[in-house]
Structures are given as C-alpha cells and as structure tokens.
Amino acid sequence: MLLALTDDQELFRETTSKLLGEFVPAEVLRSLQDDAIGFEAEYWRRGADLGWTSLLVGEEHGGGSLSGQGLVDLTLVAHEFGRHAAPGPLAVTNVVAATLSEAGGSQSNGVIGDLLTGRSIATWCFSEPRPHDRLDNGCLDIRVNGDEVVLNGVKRPVESGHGASHLLVSGRTGAGYSQVLVPAGASGMTLATMQSVDLTRRFSVVTFDDVRLPSSTVIGEIGCAGEQVTRQLRRVIAILCAESVGTMQAAFDMTVEWAFDRYSFGRPLASYQELKHRFADMKTWLEASHAVSDAATLAVALGEPDADELLSSAKAFIGDFGSELIQDCVQIHGGIGVTFDHDLHLFLRRHTLNRGLYGTPEEHRQRLADLVTMTESAT
Amino acid sequence: MSNVEQEDVETFRQRARSFIRNNLQPISSDALVFPLRNVRNDDEELTAVAREREVQRMLFDAGLAGICFPRKYGGQELTPAHQRALNEEFDGYEYPSRLQAPTLSPCAAVLLDFGSEEQKLRHIPAILNGEEIWMQFLSEPSGGSDVAGAQMSAIRDGDEWVLNGSKIWTTGAWWSDWGLCLTRTNWDVPKHRGLSVFILPIHQPGLEVHRIEMLNGSKEFCQEFLTDVRVPDSDRIGGVDDGWTVGTRWMFHERMLTNSPLVTMPTGAGRTSVGATFVHAVAQEAGRASEPHIRDYIGETLMLDIVERELQRRIGDGLATGTMADQAAAVGRLFSGVAATRIRTIAFEIAGGAGAAWTDDDGELAFSGSDFLMRQVSCIGGGTTEMARNVISERVLGMPRERTLDKDIPYRDVPRSASSRT
Ligand SMILES: Cc1cc2nc3c(=O)[nH]c(=O)nc-3n(C[C@H](O)[C@H](O)[C@H](O)COP(=O)(O)OP(=O)(O)OC[C@H]3O[C@@H](n4cnc5c(N)ncnc54)[C@H](O)[C@@H]3O)c2cc1C
Numbered sequence: 001m002l003l004a005l006t007d008d009q010e011l012f013r014e015t016t017s018k019l020l021g022e023f024v025p026a027e028v029l030r031s032l033q034d035d036a037i038g039f040e041a042e043y044w045r046r047g048a049d050l051g052w053t054s055l056l057v058g059e060e061h062g063g064g065s066l067s068g069q070g071l072v073d074l075t076l077v078a079h080e081f082g083r084h085a086a087p088g089p090l091a092v093t094n095v096v097a098a099t100l101s102e103a104g105g106s107q108s109n110g111v112i113g114d115l116l117t118g119r120s121i122a123t124w125c126f127s128e129p130r131p132h133d134r135l136d137n138g139c140l141d142i143r144v145n146g147d148e149v150v151l152n153g154v155k156r157p158v159e160s161g162h163g164a165s166h167l168l169v170s171g172r173t174g175a176g177y178s179q180v181l182v183p184a185g186a187s188g189m190t191l192a193t194m195q196s197v198d199l200t201r202r203f204s205v206v207t208f209d210d211v212r213l214p215s216s217t218v219i220g221e222i223g224c225a226g227e228q229v230t231r232q233l234r235r236v237i238a239i240l241c242a243e244s245v246g247t248m249q250a251a252f253d254m255t256v257e258w259a260f261d262r263y264s265f266g267r268p269l270a271s272y273q274e275l276k277h278r279f280a281d282m283k284t285w286l287e288a289s290h291a292v293s294d295a296a297t298l299a300v301a302l303g304e305p306d307a308d309e310l311l312s313s314a315k316a317f318i319g320d321f322g323s324e325l326i327q328d329c330v331q332i333h334g335g336i337g338v339t340f341d342h343d344l345h346l347f348l349r350r351h352t353l354n355r356g357l358y359g360t361p362e363e364h365r366q367r368l369a370d371l372v373t374m375t376e377s378a379t
Numbered sequence: 380m381s382n383v384e385q386e387d388v389e390t391f392r393q394r395a396r397s398f399i400r401n402n403l404q405p406i407s408s409d410a411l412v413f414p415l416r417n418v419r420n421d422d423e424e425l426t427a428v429a430r431e432r433e434v435q436r437m438l439f440d441a442g443l444a445g446i447c448f449p450r451k452y453g454g455q456e457l458t459p460a461h462q463r464a465l466n467e468e469f470d471g472y473e474y475p476s477r478l479q480a481p482t483l484s485p486c487a488a489v490l491l492d493f494g495s496e497e498q499k500l501r502h503i504p505a506i507l508n509g510e511e512i513w514m515q516f517l518s519e520p521s522g523g524s525d526v527a528g529a530q531m532s533a534i535r536d537g538d539e540w541v542l543n544g545s546k547i548w549t550t551g552a553w554w555s556d557w558g559l560c561l562t563r564t565n566w567d568v569p570k571h572r573g574l575s576v577f578i579l580p581i582h583q584p585g586l587e588v589h590r591i592e593m594l595n596g597s598k599e600f601c602q603e604f605l606t607d608v609r610v611p612d613s614d615r616i617g618g619v620d621d622g623w624t625v626g627t628r629w630m631f632h633e634r635m636l637t638n639s640p641l642v643t644m645p646t647g648a649g650r651t652s653v654g655a656t657f658v659h660a661v662a663q664e665a666g667r668a669s670e671p672h673i674r675d676y677i678g679e680t681l682m683l684d685i686v687e688r689e690l691q692r693r694i695g696d697g698l699a700t701g702t703m704a705d706q707a708a709a710v711g712r713l714f715s716g717v718a719a720t721r722i723r724t725i726a727f728e729i730a731g732g733a734g735a736a737w738t739d740d741d742g743e744l745a746f747s748g749s750d751f752l753m754r755q756v757s758c759i760g761g762g763t764t765e766m767a768r769n770v771i772s773e774r775v776l777g778m779p780r781e782r783t784l785d786k787d788i789p790y791r792d793v794p795r796s797a798s799s800r801t
Contacts, residue, residue, distance in 0.1 A: 003693060003696055003697050003700070003702050003703075004696075004700060256776060259778070260778075267779075268779065270772075270776075270778040270779060271778065271779040273769075273781060276768065276769070276772035276773070276776075276778050277765070277768040277769075277772065279771075279772050279776055279778065280709075280713060280767070280769075280770075280771035280772045280776075281713070281768070283710060283771050283772075283775065283776060284690075284710050284713045284714050284771070287690060287693065287694070287707075287710050288686050288687070288690040288714055290693065291686070291689040291690040291692065291693035292685065292686045292689045292690070294689075294693070295689040295692070309681065309685060310685060310689075312678075312682070313681065313682040313685040313686055314686075316678070316679075316682050317682055317686045362675060364678070364682075365674075365675050365677075365678030365679050365682060366671070366674055366675065366678055367678065368655075368677070368678035368679075368681040368682055369674035369675070369677040369678040369681070370674075371681065372655045372656070372659050372677050372678070372681055373659070373668070373674075373677075376656065376659050376660075
C-alpha cells in the first residue's frame, strides 16, 4: 500500500477496514465456506455504498474517484480485502463496470446503475480451459449472424458466475477480440460449480453453446476489442496484486505478534537470531511487494509505457515471494499454523488463489522475457 | 536554498542526455554488473581511473556533478528526482564508477553531515571535480561487522593525533587520495564511547598500502598499515570520543548506497535493466535466448531489477518524508545483495559448461565462472547481509537484541578473539 495517503484516502481505507471487520470477521468467513455465493447481499450493498464499485466508473454514470486516479483508490480497498481475506468479486465487478462506463451506450448504462448500488454484481469471462489457458490464447468464438451474435466456447474459472447478473465475455471474431455482455440465464449458457482453494470466492465453468444475443449486447466494436481486453487485464492484475500484498501484510503482522508472544526454552521466538533473520527477509519481500504493486498500479492508471513490465514484475514477484512469506509464517507458527481454526490459512488461501489467476509467476516471467527480447532487438 | 530558479526535471534530463551522448563513450552493461572482474593490469587500471577523473571534471564543468550537493560546495542543489533522471540517462554510457562509492557516499555524505565549514569547502568541491578520490577506512583485520570494535589507535599529541594500526578491504586504495578513518581514542570506556573519526591523505610517510589478491586475481583489495601517522586535530570529524555518532550516520549512508541521491548509478529507464540486458546477452552468446527455461531466467532478472528499483524508491521516499526510520535503509541493502547473487547464479547457469571451462572465443560466457566464484561480494561488501538482517529485525521490527559480551565494560577488557582470551 502507498506510503502516503491523502486524508480522503485514509478515511476511505479506514471505513472499508471497519466495515470488513464488522461484516466478515474470520468466524464469518469460516461459516461461509459452504455458502453458494460466498457472501451476504447486505454486505456487498454496504460496501457499494462506501464506493467499492464506483471508483473506475465515470462521473457521467454516477461513479467517481477520490484522488483522480480511481484505480489507485481501488487498490486501497483491495489491500483491505487482502488484510481481511474478504469475500466478494471486487476485481471483476470493477473491471466490468469500468469497461461499460468507457464504452457507454444504452446497454451499458442500464447495467452500471445496479453495479454501483451493489444490487447486482457482474463478472468477466476471460480464462479458458487447457490448452487455451494462457493470457493470450483464448479461443471462444463470437460470430456475427445478421443482427445477432453467436457465442461458442468454454470459460473457466469464472468468478461469481452464479450470482452475477451479467457476464462480460471476451472472445475471438476471426483474429480480433470481441466482447459481449451476456445476461444471467441466457439460453445456451450453462454453469458448473468448481472447487477452489479460497473459502469464499466462488468459481464456475461457463459453457456457451450457440448462445444467441442481439448485437446491441456487443461492448465496443466487434473484432476490435483487443485494447479493451488489455485494459481489463491490466486492471484486474493491479487489483489482485494489491489484494495479495494485503494478505502478506496480515500474515506477517500476525506472525510478528506471535513471535513476541510465543516462548520456547524460556525466551520469545523473536529473540532467536535464526528466526529474526527470516523475519528480516520477509520484511524485505513485503516492502518490495508494496513498492512494485503501487508502482504498477500508478503506471496502469496513468497509462505509462512501462505499465506492462511493472505489472508482470509485480505479479511474478508477489506470487513467488508472497507464497514464500506466508508459508514461512505457517512454519513459524508450528502445528497450529496448519489448523482450520487458526486464521493464517485464510490469507494463505487468498494469496494462493490470486497467484494462480491471470497468469502464474512463470507466465509473467515469460512476458517479461518477451519485453527484454523486444527491447534488445530494437536497439 | 538560493534564489536561483530550479531547473525542472525534464529540461535537466534533456541537458544531461545531450551532454552524455555528445561527450561520453557507450559501454556494455556487464562492466556495471561486475565491477570487480580481473580484466585490467595496473597500467590499464590507472588509465581507467584517470579517464574517470577526467569524465568527472567534464560533468562538473557541465553542471552535472553533485546533483544533490549544496551549491556553495560546487553541487547543483537539485532534487533526488533530478538524480534519478541522470541515472536513467547514463544507461549504456561510461560514467565515473570508481568515484561514486565510497567517495560520494558514505565519505562526502559524512563530511556534509559532520564536517566543519572549512573541511567541507576544502574537500567537497575537490571531490565533485574529480581531484579527490576517497576511501573508507573502517574494517580492520580483527573484524568488519562489529564496526564499533575498531582498534586503530589515535593518541593525542598537542594539536596532532598519532595513529597506529591497520585497515583492510578497501577497494582501490592504491590509486585513491584520502581516507575517512574510524579510530579508538579511549580504551577505558565501553566500545561505543571511545571512538573518533579523522580524515587523512593516503599517500604519506608512515602509511603503507598493500595489495591483496582476490580469488579471481583482481588486486584492487588493499590493506593499509599506519605507523605513527600524524593527523592535525583540524582533520577530526565530529567530537573526540564521539565517533559513534558519526559512525551511525556513516553506516546509514553505506546501507543507502544503491538509493543515495548523492551517488550516480546508471539504471535502465523502462523496458530495460542493467541486469536483464546482461543476462540476455549471455543467453544470446550461448545461443539459448529462445529456450523457455532460459527465458524464465531472463524474465526473473528483469523482475528483480524492477522490483529493486521500486523498493529503493519507496525506501527513499519513506526516509525523505519520515514515514520510515533511517534503519529501513537496511531493507534495501538486503534486497540488493541477495538479488545480485541471484543474477550471477543465473548467468552461470545459462553459460552451461563454458562457465566451468572456456577459451577466449567464448566471449561473454568466459567470465561467468569467475563471476560466480565472486558471487558473495554483493552480500559482504558494504556491511554483510547478516548485519542487515540484524538491523531489520532488531531496529525496524523491534525484536530483542542479540546478547553481547562487550556492553558495559571498558573496551580494553573486551575479549577480542579466541586466542586473545585469558
Ligand atoms: C568488495 C568489498 C569491498 C569492501 N570495501 C570496503 C571498504 O571500502 N572499506 C572498509 O572498511 N571495508 C570494506 N569492505 C569490508 C566489509 O565491510 C567487511 O568485509 C564486512 O563488513 C564484514 O566484515 P569481516 O570481513 O571482518 O567479517 P566478520 O565481521 O568477521 O564476519 C564474518 C561472518 O560472520 C557474520 N557475522 C558477524 N557478526 C554477526 C552477528 N552479530 N550476527 C550474525 N552474523 C554475524 C558476518 O555476516 C559474516 O558472514 C569491503 C568488502 C568487500 C567484499
């Protein structure tokens, strides 16, 4: 999280944190384990009242940011989500709302209102099953047929597919990208529930079998949505990174406290140099994660040319070193660290989930290598 | 601050860029990644040092030296943002690398913090124009981590001090000019309370500089033997027996090195980084740049460079705004040390068998073996990463200090090695 927040941002972060503490403390998260949706409608509405879903939406649609950089403000919420392992489709709902707001049009306008009030949620159908599960090789087919579009293909994992009023589906029309806003219950669309490492985030396999919709459901230009998709991907990764840093912060803070409280051989764990040095490493990874996550978010918000290298660096670093950090927190807790009753796994779960979504560390390192190769062959 | 209007960062950047491109030589990045490679004989080393002094003088004359130093000492009195822009513009060009650390920081930084007006006026302009290269005389044969355990003795004699003892592990002392020297002036008080700091010319009677061969054959490491070296009291920095006040800041500047606005250090600007450019070149030389697992290494290198750059920036901002304590500089020091060892390992891995046995035709690959042998340098020089971990855990996280046996007793009575124990 940013080192220096404005007063508005600090107040916003704090009210978010309070609301999360009130609505979704750890025991509530545990009780939601078998809930089909993973959160209560009232919780989401209250968050939306605070502005959780309006930061990336233009003022003409009733949205607005605190600082002029909505994505930066949103990562404050994401950070708090991480610190509380909070439920709800924060990243995807916001990313869809942003695209709808940018695209405008009657189709979008109708949906945005409900997203802003939290009455409904939206999701993004991006990733696909193997072997089309890389960031750039999806193949769901979107065909134009008269004044209709026809969708064929499979998306997974789709977050909050059950419960979303609308699904923004990215697919191919020939070589180009198209995006279609599919309403829940569309004929030919089926959802199958998936299992996940997270306690409260829900995922489905969504199959599109000749799903026919009026062409008014196309968001942006047919065959020309590549930039839209790239923007969504950048935003979703920025939000996930901020959330993951929040999980690292929570696990780290808990474990530092534990190290002071817990004694062995008559002295606190925090007095053993072997453990102190591991805490020093963890602190270094944690600060580095904050730093690169914030820098990536700002670069995306400002549309800087180095946004992609910052984002992939953030996603790869936070993925790898965040796992090391949280797993070491488990280690330093000893036996209690691997129990369901202890809170540590809530953060481990959320971090692990985010690590695996929208490109693993390995995939982002490949992307970074692409950037190096491009630059080096240009010089 | 003077009433001269400050040059904005972009104008400054353009000015720096055109100066660098018109006056300086392009160089390959591996020279920056591995400054301690054994690639020059003494004559060539001296030529390189002379060229760096010349470049420093050119920068000074062009108003591009001492970006964050006060004007009255010959600096530009600009901001860390200007220094960052300069660092970016230097990417791919020669720069006076030997004149940065330890000359500008910690040495000049300590002079700025504690030097008298006269000392600053005498030395800082001379440092900024390339005339004076400085060494830190800190580590001793008896130990470097326990800095306050210095045993170099300084005894007062009228207006002078007489120094006896030895300093070690200085890099390039044989071609340097001045030393910033930590000494013990009082043996009858606990160790932190009996230290004093002096400055002295390196080339003078009574001061012998010996070269030490590093494991890769480089002879830049030096040891100094001081025998009755006389230093005027006017060359004392800080109070008598108050050397630890100076030492604490000194350590801070040392840990800040990769982040200091006083120091020029080329960084890639967007889409490149010194490390990734280097690793990519090694991979190409090996003919393996398109293999997926080699590309993974290239990506990892860029990631480490970018994350380090952003971490250092965060720490720099945190220190400047007071949201982080000085001790947080150790976080950056730890990261940079460990990341550098990783990049050396990666290069060695990519080189394959040519890292172990090579011919002159192997180009870039030929260095990867000996670079790898020297890998730990980045975790030892500038204070070890273990010491950084101690600082982070104890001073940043507030964990209990390690038990020591030298706290409240006169330094004279502190056990100083297993063999000296009675
Ligand atoms: C390239 C290079 C350049 C250098 N340049 C200079 C220079 O210009 N001027 C100068 O004065 N020195 C310089 N040094 C010396 C350097 O600062 C010291 O080597 C370093 O501080 C370690 O001191 P030492 O070698 O005496 O090792 P020791 O202090 O004896 O330490 C040995 C090992 O024990 C560990 N250790 C020691 N105490 C503790 C503790 N309390 N807890 C945990 N671990 C501990 C250390 O981390 C290290 O691994 C340079 C070194 C290198 C490699």
